[in-house]
Amino acid sequence: MKVFHCDHCGNLAFFENVECVQCGHVLAYLPDMAVVASLDEAADGTFTTPLPRAEGRVYRLCENYARRVCNWSVPAADPKTLCASCRLTRVIPDQSVTGHPQAWFALENAKRRLVYTLHALRLPTRSKDEDAERGLAFEFLADAPDQRVLTGHDGGVIVVNVAEADDAERERRRVGMREPYRTLLGHFRHESGHYYWDELVKDRPPLASFREVFGDERQDYAAALRRNYEDGPAADWQDRHVSSYASVHPWEDWAETWAHYLHMVDVLEVAADCGLSIRPRRAVDPRLNVAPDPVALVSPFDRLIAGWHPLTYVLNNLNRGMGLADGYPFVLSAPAVAKLRFVHETIAAGRGP
Secondary structure (H helix, E strand, C coil): CCCEECCCCCCEECCCCCECCCCCCEEEEECCCCEEEEEEECCCCCEECCCHHHCCCCEEECCCCCCCCCCEEEECCCCCCCCCCHHHEEECCCCCCCCHHHHHHHHHHHHHHHHHHHHHCCCCCCECCCCCCCCEEEEEECCECCECCCCEEECCEEEEEHHHHCHHHHHHHHHHCCCCCCCHHHHHHHHHHHHHHHHHCCCCCCHHHHHHHHCCCCCCHHHHHHHHHHHCCCCCHHHCCCCCHHHCCHHHHHHHHHHHHHHHHHHHHHHHHCCCEECCCCCCCCCEECCCCHHHCCCCHHHHHHHHHHHHHHHHHHHHHCCCCCCCCCCCCHHHHHHHHHHHHHHHHHCCC
């Protein structure tokens, strides 16, 4: 995620902002420009921006902008009223239920961060309306008295339980399942991994290499899940996987590693865009010079992973200084790093123009 600024006054703007707090101009994310920009409204309700490289481009606000759910724009010539992110959602929480409007906002916020990274990596994000067979869709569903909703992926449809948008409930589940890390954005990144396994690996050239690195996904998935919940994760999971859940089955190993890779490129992009560097006083402490544009895959994987350790070292120490849990509660083994490299190379080989 980059750091943005108002094009009218230069004030700092964040990815979720809808108005510049200094000059009052409307702010919106322009997906075609990959930037949060300040806008000028025309008499017909369309918008332009003084951003030089956007000269001649005209926009409308996403239909959900007025509902305070979205801050993205739509090119004025696009006949669709929803932005590139909102049009991927085909079921929203029941807005008549207490707490659901706030949950919808949180869910869409997390999804937009995912879509931002997918666009930056030049991965396909076709909706089910565009491609019924291979497109992507999101459904935000709530538990019913007689039916529990499981967050998961099936055939391009990612379902997220609305309860995951409640911080207290999500923390209760994290503690109950003994997870070191559980976030709404993490759910989106993990489930997108299952979708992109189908898009980039399944029945494609990388499949043989995938089986060498992650294992044979043809093993019984239901039996693997049952073993995990009855017996717990493999005792040596830390030697081979990014998380305990990754040890369940090669599909989950891929999805957990995929999510981890998206964590890396997002955080490294922030560090790079902020000009962050670490120059320790002692030679034994980690140094950091983040490569420019890591999310664009300009940098080799070795440079990305070399920047990751010192960045997480500082992140965890800052959190401890605030009395918080480690922001990065993971230790990457050599096999886990090899799996991250496989994800990196698979994305590089499968990305679009």
